Amino acid sequence: MDMDRLLAMSRPELDQLFRTSPAGEIPRGEGRGTVLLARGTKVSRAAAALARLLAWQGKVFAPDGKELRNRVTPFGLRAVKAEVYRDGSRLDGAECTVLDYSRTSLLAHRIRDEIRRIGPGVYLGLVYWGRRRVLDFVLNFPDADSWATRA
Structure with missing residues (x-):
């Protein structure tokens, strides 16, 4: 994609x-994130680059695929932990991979991300704050071949 x-x-x-x-395989390793802030506008690319520079660079999934940490701040700190598991999507009820912060983060305890594979090593994500959808993102895993064949 x-x-x-x-x-x-x-x-x-x-x-x-x-x-x-x-749903695709549950990712492993580091996924480079791109926030989809201003979809359909000329500022989309600039907004995504600014978000990556200042706030969020992506997610790092544990080797067992059961948890992750977000890469945040301009320094790429690994923080804001989430549990990772399969469940039905809030969008359509079909299976997706859920990134659940409710029991792992005081800061993000109301956040639930859902991801599905849209291409080799590429996942589209939806972000919910409580029940309200607030954002979309993409994760790219350049090393997907190494974990996808073992999944």
Whole structure:
């Protein structure tokens, strides 16, 4: 999946892509994150770059796939832990990988991310604050071949 295309997609288009994508393997290792802030606008790329520079660079999944830590701040600190498991998506009820912060983070305890594989080593994510969807993101795993064949 081409990043320029993803950055230009509207929320309904991203929803359709998520609905038609499989859960995929639970990721392992480091995924480079891109926030999809201003979908469909000319500022999408700049907004995503600024978010990566100042706030969030991605997620680092444990080798066993049961937890992760986000890479945050301009220094890429590994913080904000989440539990990782399979469950039904809030969007459509079909299986997805859930990134659950409710028992692992005081800061993000109301956050639930859901991801599905949209291409080799590429995952589309939805972010919920409580029951309200607030954001979308993409994770790219350049080393996906090494863990996908073992999953």
